[in-house]
Amino acid sequence: MPNPPDLAALLESPLARDRDAGPMQRQLHERLKRAILDGRLAPGSRLPGSRALAEALAISRNTVTAAYEHLAAEGYVQPDRQGTRVTELSSPALPRRAGKSAVTPATPATARRLAAIKPGTPFTEPDAALRPGVPALSHFPAAAWRRALDRAIRTASPATLGYGNPLGEPRLRAAIARHLAIARGVRCAPRQVVIAEGAQEAISLCVRLLSNPGETGWIEEPGYRGVKSAMRAGDLRMVPIRVDAEGLCASARDWREHPPRLVYTTPSHQYPAGAVLGIARRLALIAQARAHGAWIIEDDYDSEFRHTGEPIGAMQGLVPDAPVLYIGTFSKTMFPSLRLGFLVLPEQLVAGVQAPLEEMLRGGHRHEQLAMADFIESGQFGRHLGRMRRLYRDRQQALRLALTRHLKVPHEIDGGYCGLHLTVRLPPRFDDRQIAAEALRHHLAPVALSSFAVQPLPSDNGLVLGYGNTSAELFEPLVKRLSQLARAAARSGA
Numbered sequence: 059m060p061n062p063p064d065l066a067a068l069l070e071s072p073l074a075r076d077r078d079a080g081p082m083q084r085q086l087h088e089r090l091k092r093a094i095l096d097g098r099l100a101p102g103s104r105l106p107g108s109r110a111l112a113e114a115l116a117i118s119r120n121t122v123t124a125a126y127e128h129l130a131a132e133g134y135v136q137p138d139r140q141g142t143r144v145t146e147l148s149s150p151a152l153p154r155r156a157g158k159s160a161v162t163p164a165t166p167a168t169a170r171r172l173a174a175i176k177p178g179t180p181f182t183e184p185d186a187a188l189r190p191g192v193p194a195l196s197h198f199p200a201a202a203w204r205r206a207l208d209r210a211i212r213t214a215s216p217a218t219l220g221y222g223n224p225l226g227e228p229r230l231r232a233a234i235a236r237h238l239a240i241a242r243g244v245r246c247a248p249r250q251v252v253i254a255e256g257a258q259e260a261i262s263l264c265v266r267l268l269s270n271p272g273e274t275g276w277i278e279e280p281g282y283r284g285v286k287s288a289m290r291a292g293d294l295r296m297v298p299i300r301v302d303a304e305g306l307c308a309s310a311r312d313w314r315e316h317p318p319r320l321v322y323t324t325p326s327h328q329y330p331a332g333a334v335l336g337i338a339r340r341l342a343l344i345a346q347a348r349a350h351g352a353w354i355i356e357d358d359y360d361s362e363f364r365h366t367g368e369p370i371g372a373m374q375g376l377v378p379d380a381p382v383l384y385i386g387t388f389s390k391t392m393f394p395s396l397r398l399g400f401l402v403l404p405e406q407l408v409a410g411v412q413a414p415l416e417e418m419l420r421g422g423h424r425h426e427q428l429a430m431a432d433f434i435e436s437g438q439f440g441r442h443l444g445r446m447r448r449l450y451r452d453r454q455q456a457l458r459l460a461l462t463r464h465l466k467v468p469h470e471i472d473g474g475y476c477g478l479h480l481t482v483r484l485p486p487r488f489d490d491r492q493i494a495a496e497a498l499r500h501h502l503a504p505v506a507l508s509s510f511a512v513q514p515l516p517s518d519n520g521l522v523l524g525y526g527n528t529s530a531e532l533f534e535p536l537v538k539r540l541s542q543l544a545r546a547a548a549r550s551g552a
């Protein structure tokens with residue numbers, strides 16, 4: 059049994075008497091705990107009597123007793139007739155020496171899967187100019203939203219502070235079903251709508267509910283990075299399917315050689331290249347998915363903002379019982395940190411997934427959901443969309459003009475019928491990743507087109523430019539800057 063002076067040495071450092079170090083009892087408890095976990099206080103050894111230790115450390119006996127009681131309550135020591143004994147722990151839980159990790163390394167398969175899920179671009183604050191996917195944050199009607207939130211908190215019962223329906227607030231699910239029927243031609247009953255933490259969680263739910271590890275998931279090439287992380291996390295075999303001017307271009311050979319369980323697509327506004335999936339391809343995709351027992355994940359992330367021509371209806375409503383999971387988000391129509399999106403389940407899936415979803419999810423953000431329902435029902439959401447549609451159309455035209463006038467390198471502009479971004483293709487000799495990295499130093503956040511592709515072709519070279527959150531009067535100087543950066547990034551001799 060260590061005697062008190064030994065134990066004082068085992069404490070590694072003397073107890074500190076200044077206020078910032080915290081109460082003596084907590085310090086003593088922490089030090090003894092560490093000595094036990096490190097193995098310096100062996101299992102079965104006895105702690106000194108509380109009086110002896112109090113004297114050795116010049117602290118009160120009550121302090122020592124309280125620290126011992128705390129250790130006993132946590133199971134580190136056990137009082138017995140002869141005093142206090144260190145419990146037999148199966149192995150030291152902490153590393154003996156700093157720097158040597160005692161954490162079990164992930165299995166190779168887990169490590170590989172986790173290493174594959176990494177951000178394509180570093181996190182930047184959303185106010186960097188030209189960042190794709192960010193709506194006009196300073197034009198958001200914050201006062202009206204605050205009033206809707208206030209109303210939700212004032213009128214909801216205290217029970218609303220508890221968990222809600224795991225699939226979402228019934229009022230919001232009904233409001234979304236009505237809105238989608240009118241705005242997007244989606245056919246659904248409120249019970250088919252599941253509220254999620256944005257489109258990203260909705261995509262992850264599709265992967266978790268409808269696929270098994272090792273099965274095949276098709277993604278668009280180039281395409282949205284978020285779906286890749288969801289499929290990687292689900293251990294799916296990802297097959298990139300090229301997109302062309304008419305969107306996802308799956309051949310009979312693709313269906314034969316890599317039949318998918320899941321097909322992810324952005325048919326109304328391909329992200330990031332901007333194509334619209336034509337009706338012939340939509341119907342063929344639905345027919346093939348049916349024949350192969352595949353589910354189509356239709357990500358309709360920004361089509362409320364259609365700038366030219368007639369609105370493009372959703373695939374979901376095209377034919378009855380289409381094997382389509384429709385996904386929408388309030389990240390573009392409201393603001394991204396709201397973290398509200400939704401999934402519309404096909405009728406034939408509702409019975410099978412409702413119980414698992416109720417068990418997997420917890421109903422939260424209830425006041426935000428109620429405020430969102432209020433916003434839609436009162437017509438404020440529709441008016442906000444109308445204002446933003448006009449703003450984005452003007453910004454898109456101004457950006458197009460600035461590119462035509464001031465981007466002094468050969469380029470082609472893709473898309474722009476819809477949404478919040480334009481894609482500018484550059485000849486391969488202009489290194490798009492270098493341009494994007496340099497731009498970031500100037501607080502501009504265009505994203506390299508090649509970074510959206512798993513196996514980029516030379517034609518997947520260019521910049522995805524967001525105009526949602528950048529004022530139109532800035533486009534001229536910004537495009538002039540991009541033009542300089544592009545020329546500087548030209549590969550010599552190419």
Ligand SMILES: Cc1ncc(COP(=O)(O)O)c(C=O)c1O
Binds near residue numbers: 190256258389
């Ligand atoms: C294609 C696509 N889908 C979905 C989202 C939005 O995801 P969330 O609703 O999780 O913010 C984005 C965001 O940029 C996107 O580009």
